[in-house]
Amino acid sequence: xxxxxxxxxxxxxxxxxxxxxxxxxxxxxxxxxxxxxxxxxxxxxxxxxxxxxxxxxxxxxxxxxxxxxxxxxxxxxxxxxxxxxxxxxxxxxxxxxxxxxxxxxxxxxxxxxxxxxxxxxxxxxxxxxxxxxxxxxxxxxxxxxxxxxxxxxxxxxxxxxxxxxxxxxxxxxxxxxxxxx
Amino acid sequence: xxxxxxxxxxxxxxxxxxxxxxxxxxxxxxxxxxxxxxxxxxxxxxxxxxxxxxxxxxxxxxxxxxxxxxxxxxxxxxxxxxxxxxxxxxxxxxxxxxxxxxxxxxxxxxxxxxxxxxxxxxxxxxxxxxxxxxxxxxxxxxxxxxxxxxxxxxxxxxxxxxxxxxxxxx
Numbered sequence: 001x002x003x004x005x006x007x008x009x010x011x012x013x014x015x016x017x018x019x020x021x022x023x024x025x026x027x028x029x030x031x032x033x034x035x036x037x038x039x040x041x042x043x044x045x046x047x048x049x050x051x052x053x054x055x056x057x058x059x060x061x062x063x064x065x066x067x068x069x070x071x072x073x074x075x076x077x078x079x080x081x082x083x084x085x086x087x088x089x090x091x092x093x094x095x096x097x098x099x100x101x102x103x104x105x106x107x108x109x110x111x112x113x114x115x116x117x118x119x120x121x122x123x124x125x126x127x128x129x130x131x132x133x134x135x136x137x138x139x140x141x142x143x144x145x146x147x148x149x150x151x152x153x154x155x156x157x158x159x160x161x162x163x164x165x166x167x168x169x170x171x172x173x174x175x176x177x178x179x180x181x
Numbered sequence: 182x183x184x185x186x187x188x189x190x191x192x193x194x195x196x197x198x199x200x201x202x203x204x205x206x207x208x209x210x211x212x213x214x215x216x217x218x219x220x221x222x223x224x225x226x227x228x229x230x231x232x233x234x235x236x237x238x239x240x241x242x243x244x245x246x247x248x249x250x251x252x253x254x255x256x257x258x259x260x261x262x263x264x265x266x267x268x269x270x271x272x273x274x275x276x277x278x279x280x281x282x283x284x285x286x287x288x289x290x291x292x293x294x295x296x297x298x299x300x301x302x303x304x305x306x307x308x309x310x311x312x313x314x315x316x317x318x319x320x321x322x323x324x325x326x327x328x329x330x331x332x333x334x335x336x337x338x339x340x341x342x343x344x345x346x347x348x349x350x351x
Contacts, residue, residue: 003304003311010304029234032278101247126251133276135234135248 031133031152038063038143039131043098043121046111051096051121060169061094061143062162065123065134067102068110073138076156077116080140083162084118092145092170096121100129100137144169224257227269231256232283240283 033039042052064080066073080095087093097116099107100123107122123129132141133152140157142150142165150169153162228242233249241249241256252273259269273281285291328336 003308006304007308010301029280030278032275101251125254126247127255129248130251130255130273130276133278135277 028154029133029135031149033133033141033149034152036149037147038141038149041128041131043123043128046099046104046108046120046122051119056094056096056143057147058145058174059092059094060145060166061096061141062166063096063098063132063141063143065098065100065129065132065137065139065141066116067100067137068106069102070137072155076138076140079157079159079162081116081118082159083157083166086163087166087170090170092174093166095119098123098128100126100134142166142169145172145174220257220260223260223266224253227256227260227266228253230266230270230283231273232281234277234281 038053038056040053042050045051062080062083064076066076080097084095087095095118097118097120099120102122104122104124107120110116111120121128132139136154138155138157140153140162142152142162144150151162151165225242228249229240231241231252233239233241233244233246233252235246235248236244239249241252255272256269259272264272270282279286279291285294287295
């Protein structure tokens with residue numbers, strides 16, 4: 001009798017795991033960066049010059065990884081742009097695009113046609129993407145004033161949810177600056 | 182030299198040229214295969230232990246995806262900078278989590294993944310043993326084969342005339 005109970009318990013356990021698995025997106029890999037400090041980086045701007053993550057200090061940043069060949073990125077583009085437009089008057093908000101797994105020529109051509117009208121970096125060799133744990137495009141990261149990753153979105157963003165998250169991140173006080181001397 | 186001989190010589194040269202070029206390419210390719218440094222081996226070994234995040238059950242060493250190629254370049258850089266296998270793996274785990282490892286680490290909840298097949302096998306063997314023992318005990322006592330109702334009626338009907346005959350003869 002005991003083995004029957006044991007068998008039923010095991011079957012119920014396996015079924016539970018099975019249904020738990022069905023509720024998850026199999027393509028989504030949970031990011032270990034969530035809630036942790038975002039990676040520090042520098043990268044070439046598509047317009048020339050270098051961009052450093054130090055420029056994001058004390059600010060709320062939305063970092064969007066994209067590529068010219070990615071059709072989902074094109075669907076995501078107006079949502080990201082509308083968020084940029086919503087917070088454009090706030091000096092504490094930075095919208096940053098990072099073109100990855102692409103060629104610089106194609107990226108420059110694409111941006112020259114008026115697409116993604118904000119600061120964009122070119123990710124040579126996919127190094128920035130790997131620093132952020134990106135495995136596909138589009139992927140979007142929200143970084144708060146303290147430099148922590150608040151959320152990572154794989155695929156097109158939920159504009160309403162992300163807008164609320166940005167508002168919330170902007171409403172918090174900037175981290176205290178250490179005084180020297 | 183006569184013109185037809187010149188043409189023949191030219192054609193012969195054109196025919197032989199691709200073979201010569203191929204032989205040279207082959208020689209170069211062979212050289213690439215033979216010369217594998219300790220760094221190459223280490224890079225391949227680490228890449229073999231990391232999962233290509235955009236592939237289906239394929240390691241970074243086996244995949245030709247852009248992400249895998251970029252990851253291999255970073256592995257090489259880190260190995261050349263003196264990082265150990267564990268250091269390189271830890272770097273990728275810090276970015277992608279345990280998912281990036283082809284084999285889950287033997288820590289915490291991951292033990293369940295490692296032990297589950299053996300536990301399932303043990304339960305299976307236990308159930309089979311219990312069933313066999315049950316059948317053995319059941320086999321010791323005589324068991325009457327189940328007979329359906331209408332079959333029993335037929336048997337009774339067949340027996341009845343025989344019983345009547347017996348009484349008549351007595």
